[in-house]
Amino acid sequence: MNLNDNSKRFDLTSALKRFSGDLELLEEAIAIFAEEAVKHLDEIKIHLEQGKLKEASAISHTLKGECGAVGAVQAYSLSRSMEKVAAEENTNETLKLLPQLEKEISLALELLPKESKQLNL
Template sequence: MKFEDNSGRFDLNAALERFSGDTELLYEAIAIFKEESVSHLKKVRRFLSEGNLQGVSEEAHTLKAECGAVGAVTAQFLSESIDKAAQTNDIAASNELYTKLEEEVQIAIDELPDIA
């Protein structure tokens, strides 16, 4: 697996370790992430618009795990931050972080490698 990241956004070496060095399995996880992350973002956005912070927290928590699994560390950090903000009923921070998370997940979708 060759993937250059000088931005610090990704840690594919750590992700590969999570999959016991199985590159094929990591590629499959990335493909799933690229599909599922969009759905989770839509749910977070919907829950934010409804003021459902428990829903925001749950979806952000799930997205955090998915981001971490594929080495999208910046998106993982932002997901965790939204989760925490929602748990403390900080809707303003949750909304502000959502915009950043949405951008970061899109970057991950665009830049993480596809199955070779």
């Protein structure tokens, strides 16, 4: 699987533009994203287990920004949806979104570092 197969999931070209064409800076951002996204997903899960949907919404907002910065478009969209339904304290919808978001973050963690290196070719 690569980004060509996932053009609706990722947009590295736009992400690179956000970093003024500085590929090294984008790669650093992707490395930071890899660390932070995992922590934020864990925090979201903990808040959901504790029934703290407002807190889960706030962390989803942070994750949304991180996804957008590195071009993880589908994860951005899911984070935005989770932020909204959690803020509305809709437990069922929030719990439905969690596995989808986890899957998209997992794909981003796998593919973005590899594919960012191909932008320089």
